[in-house]
Amino acid sequence: MNLVSxxxxxxxxxxxxxxxxxxxxxxxxxxxLDLRDAFGESRAELGILACLIDDIVTFSDPDGRLDARxxxxxNAPCIAPDLADYILHAAERPPLPDYTPKLGSLYRPDDSATxxxxxxxxxxxxxxxxxxxxxxxxxxxxxxxxxxxAWFARRDAWVSNFPxxxxxxxxxxxxxxxxxxxxxxxxxx
Amino acid sequence: xxxVAIKGGRGAIxxxxxxxxxxxxxxxxxxxxxxxLDVIENQLHFLHSEVLSExxxxxxxxxxxxxxxxxxxxxxxxxxxxxxxxxxxxIGILPELNTSKMRLIRRISAAFKEIxxxxxxxxxxxxxxxxxxxxxxxxxxxxxxxxxxxxxxxLETDAELDTFPKVVDFLRAQGLxxxxxxxxxxxxxxxxxxxxxxxxxxxxxxxxxxGQRGSLLALAYSSMRGYGSVHPTVGELxxxxxxxxxxxxxxxxxxxxxxxxxxxxxIITGAGPGADRKTPKLGLGYAACFGHNEVxxxxxxxxxxxxxxxxxxxxxxxxxxxxxxxMHVDGLDSMGFCIHYKLPHYVTFQAGLExxxxxxxxxxxxxxxxxEAVVGKREVKV
Amino acid sequence: xxxxxxxxxxxPQWTVALAALPKPEVFALAGRLAxxxxxxxxxxxxxGLALLPLRESVQKQTFYLGELPxxxxxxxxxxxxxxTVQGAALIMADDADFADALxxxxxxxxxxxxxxxxxxxxxxxxxxxxxHQARIRKTMLTRSRVNFSLLNEDDE
Numbered sequence: 001m002n003l004v005s006x007x008x009x010x011x012x013x014x015x016x017x018x019x020x021x022x023x024x025x026x027x028x029x030x031x032x033l034d035l036r037d038a039f040g041e042s043r044a045e046l047g048i049l050a051c052l053i054d055d056i057v058t059f060s061d062p063d064g065r066l067d068a069r070x071x072x073x074x075n076a077p078c079i080a081p082d083l084a085d086y087i088l089h090a091a092e093r094p095p096l097p098d099y100t101p102k103l104g105s106l107y108r109p110d111d112s113a114t115x116x117x118x119x120x121x122x123x124x125x126x127x128x129x130x131x132x133x134x135x136x137x138x139x140x141x142x143x144x145x146x147x148x149x150a151w152f153a154r155r156d157a158w159v160s161n162f163p164x165x166x167x168x169x170x171x172x173x174x175x176x177x178x179x180x181x182x183x184x185x186x187x188x189x
Numbered sequence: 190x191x192x193v194a195i196k197g198g199r200g201a202i203x204x205x206x207x208x209x210x211x212x213x214x215x216x217x218x219x220x221x222x223x224x225x226l227d228v229i230e231n232q233l234h235f236l237h238s239e240v241l242s243e244x245x246x247x248x249x250x251x252x253x254x255x256x257x258x259x260x261x262x263x264x265x266x267x268x269x270x271x272x273x274x275x276x277x278x279x280i281g282i283l284p285e286l287n288t289s290k291m292r293l294i295r296r297i298s299a300a301f302k303e304i305x306x307x308x309x310x311x312x313x314x315x316x317x318x319x320x321x322x323x324x325x326x327x328x329x330x331x332x333x334x335x336x337x338x339x340x341x342x343x344l345e346t347d348a349e350l351d352t353f354p355k356v357v358d359f360l361r362a363q364g365l366x367x368x369x370x371x372x373x374x375x376x377x378x379x380x381x382x383x384x385x386x387x388x389x390x391x392x393x394x395x396x397x398x399x400g401q402r403g404s405l406l407a408l409a410y411s412s413m414r415g416y417g418s419v420h421p422t423v424g425e426l427x428x429x430x431x432x433x434x435x436x437x438x439x440x441x442x443x444x445x446x447x448x449x450x451x452x453x454x455x456i457i458t459g460a461g462p463g464a465d466r467k468t469p470k471l472g473l474g475y476a477a478c479f480g481h482n483e484v485x486x487x488x489x490x491x492x493x494x495x496x497x498x499x500x501x502x503x504x505x506x507x508x509x510x511x512x513x514x515x516m517h518v519d520g521l522d523s524m525g526f527c528i529h530y531k532l533p534h535y536v537t538f539q540a541g542l543e544x545x546x547x548x549x550x551x552x553x554x555x556x557x558x559x560x561e562a563v564v565g566k567r568e569v570k571v
Numbered sequence: 572x573x574x575x576x577x578x579x580x581x582x583p584q585w586t587v588a589l590a591a592l593p594k595p596e597v598f599a600l601a602g603r604l605a606x607x608x609x610x611x612x613x614x615x616x617x618x619g620l621a622l623l624p625l626r627e628s629v630q631k632q633t634f635y636l637g638e639l640p641x642x643x644x645x646x647x648x649x650x651x652x653x654x655t656v657q658g659a660a661l662i663m664a665d666d667a668d669f670a671d672a673l674x675x676x677x678x679x680x681x682x683x684x685x686x687x688x689x690x691x692x693x694x695x696x697x698x699x700x701x702x703h704q705a706r707i708r709k710t711m712l713t714r715s716r717v718n719f720s721l722l723n724e725d726d727e
Contacts, residue, residue, distance in 0.1 A: 003610055003668065003671045004612050004616065006615070010615045072613055073614060073615055242637075245637045246637065246639075247637060248665070277618075277665070278619035279619060279621070279622070280619035280620065281619075281621045282621060282622045283623050283624065286624070292705070292708055295715075302719050303719065307716050308717045309715050309717070310716075310717065311711055344706045344710045347709065348709065369630055372630065376634045379635070390632055391632055391635070392634075398634075398637060399637060433623070437661070438660075438661065439645070439659045444584075446587065447587060447662065447664070449623070455629055475627045475629035479636065
């Protein structure tokens with residue numbers, strides 16, 4: 001009996017489907033994947049967080065993209081971005097000058113952050129990224145709209161000391177692509 | 190170790206599983222009804238409690254199902270519960286409880302006659318002569334109903350349950366046992382952390398709590414018989430239902446969310462090694478486990494004390510050696526290893542045979558050579 | 572005739588009282604309440620396991636006695652006239668839907684929303700079942716209490 005109707009993002013079956021999509025995104029950096037199969041009309045940024053977060057990790061929402069109820073439903077502590085495991089950013093805004101998320105360490109590279117940059121469009125737009133590295137045959141191209149280029153310059157610095165670094169999900173309303181720390185990214189305009 | 194993958198045995202394996210069902214249902218030919226889960230929980234109360242405790246998961250319905258599906262094999266039944274629990278998410282840790290609010294059905298002490306609150310025997314076979322009641326062979330549903338109905342006449346009208354102070358606290362107040370400040374050490378989670386010795390006592394208590402009854406009894410018995418120094422007196426044994434409380438998610442006020450049938454036992458021993466010679470105090474051992482399991486609880490408490498003695502005074506006996514005790518009392522670990530020997534070990538065994546044959550052949554050669562040498566010598570002599 | 576005062580005094584027992592009733596009855600009750608009120612989750616209802624820490628009496632250390640099934644629910648309940656209240660439940664059971672039903676009953680009864688008398692009636696019935704169980708346990712103790720003085724007399 002279903003007394004309480006809950007949006008797809010909070011249902012285990014949806015989260016499993018969504019998780020497979022995110023796994024594919026990380027495995028094939030730059031590939032643009034649609035999350036509507038998993039999450040219906042719910043925002044991709046919320047679906048990604050709902051998929052990945054539980055009560056043993058922390059997250060951060062410095063740009064206030066989630067409402068109070070959504071934050072509550074994630075059931076994880078919401079803390080400062082430089083300390084959190086998962087951080088949701090508005091991609092149109094550049095990163096703050098002093099901002100460094102958790103990069104992990106040589107012995108604990110997993111103790112680093114996963115950033116979710118939420119922009120206008122993934123797969124089309126004026127900003128072109130050329131990607132090389134694991135999961136990419138030769139080279140891949142990723143076009144973006146509404147993503148401040150400063151993010152990718154800053155990312156270069158953050159991932160320069162492998163295995164330390166961060167992993168990125170880039171999303172729009174419904175679609176997602178991923179940039180693991182192993183990808184080499186060049187910007188062209 | 191190499192295992193052989195059975196290519197041609199799929200049909201046989203499938204059939205083996207079917208035949209287990211045949212074994213289980215063979216009475217159907219004579220109109221035998223399937224076992225009901227509540228029948229297992231009620232009429233096989235102690236068997237059910239054993240499995241609840243060894244499974245480590247307090248789910249009475251699933252414990253009954255485990256016994257039904259395993260055809261009464263307690264090791265397999267505990268396996269079902271442990272396997273099931275590994276598929277469920279851990280969603281929290283309840284606030285710490287103690288047994289002061291236990292709703293008792295049995296409470297005894299062998300150390301003292303008069304204990305505050307009194308001794309209440311509750312349901313126990315302790316005072317029966319273990320003579321068969323042959324009338325149970327032809328028990329009718331009517332007789333079954335009447336046995337209960339008779340007892341249920343004249344129930345207490347007052348439903349207020351008393352709580353009873355602990356004998357141990359009474360001994361402590363008299364200065365007869367060591368006093369200690371409550372420990373702030375976080376308890377060890379044996380379901381997530383590996384066993385690395387030395388292990389904290391909280392880990393030992395958890396391991397013992399879901400330990401296999403026979404294994405615990407054998408080791409405790411060894412200590413009682415002199416392989417070790419624990420000769421216990423039961424200070425207090427309690428059987429009852431512990432109410433589980435947790436804060437209401439909105440108000441934060443504690444609410445009751447269920448109750449757990451459990452057995453708790455404290456044993457009293459002599460001072461033991463490492464004791465203060467000037468003001469000697471009694472030693473104590475503790476046990477608590479899910480279900481109504483008295484033999485297990487006493488055995489656990491003896492082993493708790495034995496391990497403490499072992500830590501303080503050196504391991505003078507197997508029951509005092511933490512690694513010996515804690516690595517060998519888990520039913521799943523021991524049963525699993527035991528039954529794995531039934532799996533094909535063809536390659537390993539073949540390798541062993543080859544080695545043996547080679548050695549035999551070498552030995553024969555050596556013998557032959559030695560014989561030749563003797564003959565050779567004789568020839569020379571001649 | 573339900574004693575409402577008794578029901579409200581027994582707030583810590585509401586969950587176990589309802590859980591003492593056959594599940595279909597509780598689900599039917601919650602179903603009726605859900606026809607009147609709108610229910611939204613404030614947390615994802617969960618079913619899983621919880622560890623039970625017990626502080627032992629001999630060295631006063633805490634250890635994990637084992638695991639229990641646990642389900643949780645935290646709901647927002649909106650009445651037809653637009654009032655919103657919260658209801659929540661924690662229950663020793665592996666059934667998130669059941670926790671939802673209990674949480675809805677909790678919210679309705681706490682805030683005396685439409686249908687609360689129905690919930691109170693069921694809680695009262697559950698409390699009576701718990702009392703019956705308590706009477707049985709008390710009887711077990713009183714009837715098997717050992718009177719040591721009698722033994723002494725017999726010896727003389």
